[in-house]
Amino acid sequence: MKVLIRSDFYLLLEALRRNNYKTIGPTIKDGAIVYDKINSSEDLPIGWTDKQDAGKYRLEKRNDDALFGYVVGPQSWKKFLNPPIQKLWHAAKTENKFDIIPEKPDDTKFAFIGVRSCELNAIFIQDKVFTSGEYVNQNYKLRRDNAFIVAVNCVESGGTCFCVSMNTGPKAEKGFDISLTEIVKDGHHNFLIESGSEKGEKILSEIPHRTAIQNEINFGNELISNAAATMGRVLDTSNIRNLLLNNLDHPQWDKVAERCLSCANCTMVCPTCFCTTVEDTTDLTGEHAERWQKWDSCFTIDFSYIHGGSIRNSVKSRYRQWMTHKLATWHDQFGTSGCVGCGRCITWCPVEIDITAEVRAIKESSK
Numbered sequence: 001m002k003v004l005i006r007s008d009f010y011l012l013l014e015a016l017r018r019n020n021y022k023t024i025g026p027t028i029k030d031g032a033i034v035y036d037k038i039n040s041s042e043d044l045p046i047g048w049t050d051k052q053d054a055g056k057y058r059l060e061k062r063n064d065d066a067l068f069g070y071v072v073g074p075q076s077w078k079k080f081l082n083p084p085i086q087k088l089w090h091a092a093k094t095e096n097k098f099d100i101i102p103e104k105p106d107d108t109k110f111a112f113i114g115v116r117s118c119e120l121n122a123i124f125i126q127d128k129v130f131t132s133g134e135y136v137n138q139n140y141k142l143r144r145d146n147a148f149i150v151a152v153n154c155v156e157s158g159g160t161c162f163c164v165s166m167n168t169g170p171k172a173e174k175g176f177d178i179s180l181t182e183i184v185k186d187g188h189h190n191f192l193i194e195s196g197s198e199k200g201e202k203i204l205s206e207i208p209h210r211t212a213i214q215n216e217i218n219f220g221n222e223l224i225s226n227a228a229a230t231m232g233r234v235l236d237t238s239n240i241r242n243l244l245l246n247n248l249d250h251p252q253w254d255k256v257a258e259r260c261l262s263c264a265n266c267t268m269v270c271p272t273c274f275c276t277t278v279e280d281t282t283d284l285t286g287e288h289a290e291r292w293q294k295w296d297s298c299f300t301i302d303f304s305y306i307h308g309g310s311i312r313n314s315v316k317s318r319y320r321q322w323m324t325h326k327l328a329t330w331h332d333q334f335g336t337s338g339c340v341g342c343g344r345c346i347t348w349c350p351v352e353i354d355i356t357a358e359v360r361a362i363k364e365s366s367k
């Protein structure tokens, strides 16, 4: 374990840029922490934290200058790995046929700065969806292969976090190139830093650092343990697949449907939701056509429209589909849960629907 001092943090960003990475990280926009291009450490949310609860999100000033003193914002890294809107191909009419020209895959080398452990686990889940099996999403794969991940271990938990229940945090255990633990204490501001890959080792060798002393390592571990002990939410996952699938007619689905607006916020903010639709457009001359891929959601009526009608017409059926897929049938499909406990769907639900409370309600009243 090594130590990077705060005043040298900018050198990490510089080293990444020297190695042709586009540095993306947390920054403040419209009253929220969002992921965007980072040109210097001054772009990070220095001295800000986020307060979260069901349907509530506020930024507040901290009493220190931590760079990563918040939890997670409304966006996740899927915004870059599987963008919300992308052109798949365009077609041009020639004399007696159409030529279809696929879009070139985006070979940008992203360096993601500040990836939380739950988010890293969400990326592993999307890796399974997009790159395992017979059909590989080449756009996703190229971006993912090119990406450099700077994970940041959580030393504080948020009001809607439950990564401990999902076994996905708060410490990043694998899959990062560099991991950081931020320590602000007694007038000192340092990062415990370690590499997790050859790419990470190379970057680490290009920036000043020293070996950590045992007290520093112990203190970093204490902070992470404290975050684990103060999770905002708990989800009892024991036998959860069978619990949900054996209760598809439970009255709780009607209760939640009375409140749910079917707005799809929960799916847009979720770092593992991956559904998309395609839209085709043509110009007025009929000589140019395009196909675009856009994020879609199981909360829309159109999502389940096939041959003359939608399969899931009611809000009840759509909410049940989303939650049972996340927590039950995802296991059958991909061998893991579809939820990493980031809490975003709870924070950003306008009517405060809480996935942990919904599971609890079914559990407490099922036979």
Ligand code: SF4
Pocket (backbone or CB within 6 Å): 259, 260, 261, 262, 263, 264, 265, 266, 267, 299, 345, 348, 349, 350, 351, 352, 353
């Ligand atoms: S659960 Fe909440 S966020 Fe999700 S669709 Fe319903 S109202 Fe919208």
Ligand code: SF4
Pocket (backbone or CB within 6 Å): 266, 269, 270, 271, 272, 273, 326, 338, 339, 340, 341, 342, 343, 344, 345, 346, 355
């Ligand atoms: S279902 Fe909710 S808590 Fe779970 S990963 Fe998605 S947004 Fe996060």
